[in-house]
Amino acid sequence: MSIEYSRYYDSNVVQSSEHHPNGEKVILQIKISSMVEIHRHDSDNDPTVTIEEIGERNYLINLSDVKLFSERMVNTLYFSCQLRLLGVPRDEHQPIIAKLYQVADEAVSPEYPIVVTIRVISKRRSLDSQTPSCAICLENFADEEDVDQPLITHMPCAHRYHQHCIVPWLAINPLCPLCRQNPN
Template sequence: MSLLRNHSVIDHTNFLVWQQSQTSSNHQQPPSQTTMLNGFPIKFQLRSLRKVEFYEGDSPEPHASFENTFRKRVSAWLSEEDKALLRDNGDRFCLYHDLGIPETYHCPVLQKIASVVASARGSRMPIVVDLMHTVKRVIKIPTNHDLVFSRNEDEADVDTVLLHSIETYESKPIPAAKSSVRALEKVRFQGGSNSIQECTICMEEFRIGSEVTRMPCSHIYHEKCIFKWLKMSHLCPLCRYPMPQHS
């Protein structure tokens, strides 16, 4: 039997595009005059926020939350050829795929870059593209323990199992013993079609060969995610395996 999911996901991207002023760049080495005539330097600043919040009933404040922010900076050169591609909706401008920017935002961002380029006139100062991609998952924990079950056991997934685990938390969470947390096994993620592909706490996919932390029940997580979790609860988020309790 599996619990019916009770969660929502908010996924959105905000972005700003502007041309850097001479004042903010006067400490940098300017490009050669010949290069300046052929295009623009362009700087991409990508921030990716992953957040999970757990709410009990109608409480306005989360019972627990986990958050990770990843940053990536890439510098590129916007040549005269690339400027022409901008007017073609950037079909061949593949840098955004490399940055992991959602495809629905490719065209709007490229059009904004084209607008900034058009208004640059004779200036060849760098163009800055600042993007913030946010994915937030909100999970609501029932307070009356009236569970809705599915007849098809195959419908169970990571989210429903996680909800089941959180639902049974103690009103006064009991953390795991520090010694047992420190003793958790570190392994390299090998992947495979039958294995969980992401940390169910932060929702980030595991990289092949990256170090992960394995619970005694064999479930794996990012070290900082499971360490933070075990400071609140001694139970495995997925199967509720009990770790030794903090006295």
């Protein structure tokens, strides 16, 4: 069975309404979770969704330093390192940090934490390994009840072909015509 994977990141940055007095320092809370959606081709049911918390880190940072443009380079490097430690790919850092600066610039008090929520969304979809037709001759497979149908060969990768099509193919090329997997 072939599986198609896709992954993307979704982030949200807000200033919490929970009151936490820490003087001039604001709590920066980074939460990261993983959401996996599994779509089965042979199922009419809704996808299976699993959500798992990957990690959470809290930092005390000086809100006035984050707001200072002259400190942005240092803070950007710091935030980027923290995101990398949580496993967020480097190309996702800039949009998350831009949202963080936007919320920090609008923050009126360091007494309310800034919460960065990152979701890693992975989608897995099983591709139809039970193809309705032979990928070599493109003819549909006959119903199982039809005794005159050509024999169907199942490859180890679960792709199906007419036996009279796949045997000559494998004599020339030892790989599955669809997924290029070696059956040996």
